[in-house]
Amino acid sequence: MGLVRFSWWENGDSFDVPLAVNRLLARGVRGYWLTADSGEAAAGDFILDLTDAQRAAAAAAGLKLADFAGTPPGEGGMPLRPARIALFSGTASKYPYDAYYGLALLRLGYDFEIVDGQAIADGALRRANVFVIPGGFATWGIDAAEGSPGADAEVRAFLDRGGGAIGSCGGAYYLSAGRPGWTGTANAKPLFNHEYLQSGVGVVDVTLARSVLTLGCPPALDMPYYHGPIYNEVGAGATVVGRFANLIMPGAVAIGNPLDRGLFESAMRERPAVLSAEGRRGRAVLFSPHPEMGDLVRKYIAMDGYVRKYLPIRGFPTMRDTMRHYRVSDAPSFRLIANAVAWLSRSDADEAPRYDRGAEDDARAGLIALLQKRSERIDLNGRTSDEKTLALFLRDELRARTGAIASAQPGRSNAHHVALDRFAAAAVARFSTESHMPLTQELMEMELAIALQECGQRIDTIEAKLDQTR
Secondary structure, three states: OEEEEEOOHHHOOOOHHHHHHHHHHHOOOEEEEEOOOEOOEOOOOEEEEEOHHHHHHHHHOOOOEEEOOOOOOOOOEEEEOOOOEEEEOOOOOOOOHHHHHHHHHHHOOOOEEEEOHHHHHOOHHHHOOEEEEOOOOHHHOHHHHHOOOOHHHHHHHHHHOOOEEEEEOHHHHHOOOOOOOOOOOOOOOEOOOOOHHHOOEEEEEEEEOOOHHHOOOOOEEEEEEEOOOOEOOOOOOEEEEEEEEEEEEEOOOOOOOEOOHHHHHHHHOOOEEEEEEEEOOEEEEEEOOOOOOHHHHHHHHHHHHHHHHHHHHHHHHHHHHHHHOOOOOOOOOHHHHHHHHHHHOOOOOOOOOOOOOOOOOOOHHHHHHHHHHHHHHOOOOOOOHHHHHHHHHHHHHHHHHHHHHHHOOOOOOOOHHHHHHHHHHHHHHHHHHOOOOOHHHHHHHHHHHHHHHHHHHHHHHHHHHHHOOO
């Protein structure tokens, strides 16, 4: 056994670092998260106590590792606990809202249990130490939105016993103060709340404060924004981690309500965009924009705006490369989610997690068949010749990736496959009911379904190597 340093810098800031760390933590490995520099180790690095075999398995997965000299970190390190994540998914936060978070969590190597309002009311959060609330309609309160009396009380009990929550957009509203059903964990009231559509859709630039939640991040990050809370003031116990700085581009993908630049300047610039909260009503991280949507949604907002505008000016090769190089599974904003989970998962769950396979078992095969069929009839009406060429290029790229996941043989016993089957079944149902999506939305949702499976395969790869150490 020995202390081993997992360095972000030495591994090119790859999310394979938290992927490996979180898979090892799930197997009972002891570890620390550095919140300050320590010798050659940088704040944000991970220190794990590994056997020689575990170290060899992590190295075989392509990670560069180094010995950590001295004793386990003291003041500059936070003990890491395995994250027991409950991901909210139900009437109030249905596919694809839950799947955006699923993509980020899978890429970061976390297992998670998918829970709806009734499951929460029945005690599912007793199996969690982190509750993730995606965008959607938690804005109304979970009891009311899900028709699940007792769910809101269970969330409060979870927060009261030390659990932590992450909320984006609708989830951030739910963790705010000022409306019935909300937890008030962050003592901050949004400017627009019940009538939240008064803001809009776009990609925003958020400046970040120095914080344990922003370790390893640049001074600002771009993220998609879909009507998230805009805070005027924050009260005791709430800390501003990020502020709206610029509107990068308005958007209309999925929701045709572009964010107006005048409204951004008058109501959003310099207002809080990311909050952390810790006090009598629990601990939480609130994102007004969507770090979990990352480069995926940004890519297709750009396709409908930036790319469409500059395609006649710069031509197909430049715009093709613009679209090719979005990092859908490696969005910079995922680092905020990784930091938030590490900061929040400080308590133990009361019960063991439950990953029950259901009727969605092996829905992956149906998803692959549907993606292949759907790609044959994407709607190119109203597009110029160059726009059609670009769309067909993207379609063919997605076809190739679909073929790659179809040819892979994933393991079927690991917990993440339960979530993957749930998402696959939800995607099939959505494509079946939404027979005519706009082009950009259709390509985006196809890529989401593919990227989820690809992230599952990354987990399978490292799990196979770690299995050899048993």
